[in-house]
Amino acid sequence: MSSNPQVLPLAEPLPLECGGQLDGVQIAYHTYGTLNEARDNVIWACHALTANADVLSWWPGLFGAGDYFDPADWFIVCANVLGSCYGSTGPLTPVAPRHKPLYAAFPRLTVRDLVAAHEQLRQHLGLTKIHTVIGGSLGGQQAVEWAIAQPAVFEHLVLLATNAQHSPWGIAFNEAQRLAIQADCTYAGGGPEGGQLGLRAARAIALLSYRSYEAYGRSQAEADDELPTFHRASSYQQYQGDKLTARFNAYSYVTLSHIMDAHHVGRGRGGVAAALGRVQARTLVLGITSDVLFPPAEQQLLARHIPGAMYAEMESGYGHDGFLIETAQIAHFLERFYVQTFAH
Ligand SMILES: CC(=O)SCCNC(=O)CCNC(=O)[C@H](O)C(C)(C)COP(=O)(O)OP(=O)(O)OC[C@H]1O[C@@H](n2cnc3c(N)ncnc32)[C@H](O)[C@@H]1OP(=O)(O)O
Numbered sequence: 001m002s003s004n005p006q007v008l009p010l011a012e013p014l015p016l017e018c019g020g021q022l023d024g025v026q027i028a029y030h031t032y033g034t035l036n037e038a039r040d041n042v043i044w045a046c047h048a049l050t051a052n053a054d055v056l057s058w059w060p061g062l063f064g065a066g067d068y069f070d071p072a073d074w075f076i077v078c079a080n081v082l083g084s085c086y087g088s089t090g091p092l093t094p095v096a097p098r099h100k101p102l103y104a105a106f107p108r109l110t111v112r113d114l115v116a117a118h119e120q121l122r123q124h125l126g127l128t129k130i131h132t133v134i135g136g137s138l139g140g141q142q143a144v145e146w147a148i149a150q151p152a153v154f155e156h157l158v159l160l161a162t163n164a165q166h167s168p169w170g171i172a173f174n175e176a177q178r179l180a181i182q183a184d185c186t187y188a189g190g191g192p193e194g195g196q197l198g199l200r201a202a203r204a205i206a207l208l209s210y211r212s213y214e215a216y217g218r219s220q221a222e223a224d225d226e227l228p229t230f231h232r233a234s235s236y237q238q239y240q241g242d243k244l245t246a247r248f249n250a251y252s253y254v255t256l257s258h259i260m261d262a263h264h265v266g267r268g269r270g271g272v273a274a275a276l277g278r279v280q281a282r283t284l285v286l287g288i289t290s291d292v293l294f295p296p297a298e299q300q301l302l303a304r305h306i307p308g309a310m311y312a313e314m315e316s317g318y319g320h321d322g323f324l325i326e327t328a329q330i331a332h333f334l335e336r337f338y339v340q341t342f343a344h
């Protein structure tokens with residue numbers, strides 16, 4: 001990661017959708033570029049499961065100098081979500097009044113709680129209008145929830161590889177990963193290193209849902225003369241598990257996967273169609289042909305119910321993670337979208 005994020009301590013305890021409140025919440029965030037005089041050049045990026053507030057580091061090709069969202073033109077904001085481990089309050093953050101981390105006892109949160117915390121940051125920054133809020137996967141779940149909760153704030157909404165309600169299939173994947181973490185006997189005991197072996201296995205499971213048959217075939221095919229005891233795909237799975245455990249913790253992972261599972265824009269709002277009907281932002285929804293975790297039918301549903309939404313599909317063999325990789329296609333569809341919305 002490049003620079004350290006700024007941190008906003010929230011003035012009041014945060015009431016939680018599932019009941020209770022979280023005291024002493026802090027939100028870590030990055031801003032890039034300059035807010036123009038008209039204050040109409042704000043892009044708010046929402047990150048996915050294991051990323052952080054430094055969007056320039058994890059979405060290169062879309063955010064950065066010379067990219068579609070260039071800090072020379074835009075005031076870009078990205079904030080770490082509550083429950084994560086990159087500076088915002090999470091299970092390993094010491095919490096008042098005990099000043100001890102909550103580990104496995106961290107409260108259940110929902111996407112609406114993530115939105116409520118970032119909404120306080122938006123107000124703190126004095127941003128009355130957001131030109132575009134954009135997010136993929138969990139970031140898209142946050143973006144759509146926010147556009148429903150605060151419809152007048154967002155002029156454009158861009159949703160990638162996401163959904164209106166997390167699917168039984170997605171929940172089952174997350175539960176399999178949580179079972180792997182809980183099978184690690186160091187998880188229940190707590191402590192900053194608890195559950196890391198389980199997390200390694202969880203990431204390997206998750207990768208199966210982020211990539212595709214085609215992507216593994218392309219990058220992990222074995223040579224004819226390779227020993228039958230070595231498999232590139234096995235080594236890849238282990239490497240990806242190690243890579244995540246070096247930068248993330250099991251408690252945040254479990255917290256965030258529960259948040260994803262609880263995502264349902266229609267809860268208490270008369271159902272999904274009624275909730276999506278509240279969105280006022282001009283909306284672009286992007287699906288990925290090979291996404292098995294959030295299949296295109298889920299994005300088509302979003303586009304069907306968000307008034308006037310534009311839908312497009314990216315041809316990609318990368319699977320779900322294509323939303324982080326196919327930046328040229330994303331830029332192409334963004335350009336078409338902005339030209340079309342400008343014309344109307
Ligand atoms: C501190 C931080 O890093 S912060 C956060 C960074 N991550 C995020 O923000 C989350 C979002 N990003 C992601 O999920 C991912 O980075 C993606 C989807 C964009 C790309 O995934 P990657 O893992 O980089 O790409 P890919 O799946 O092609 O794997 C390549 C890596 O696997 C390694 N690899 C490939 N095949 C094998 C193999 N058979 N055995 C062992 N390692 C292998 C490569 O050497 C490469 O290693 P590197 O990452 O150390 O360079």
Ligand SMILES: N[C@@H](CCO)C(=O)O
Nearest residue numbers: 048049050051137321
């Ligand atoms: N690969 C993404 C999760 C997929 O949405 C991440 O690690 O944040």
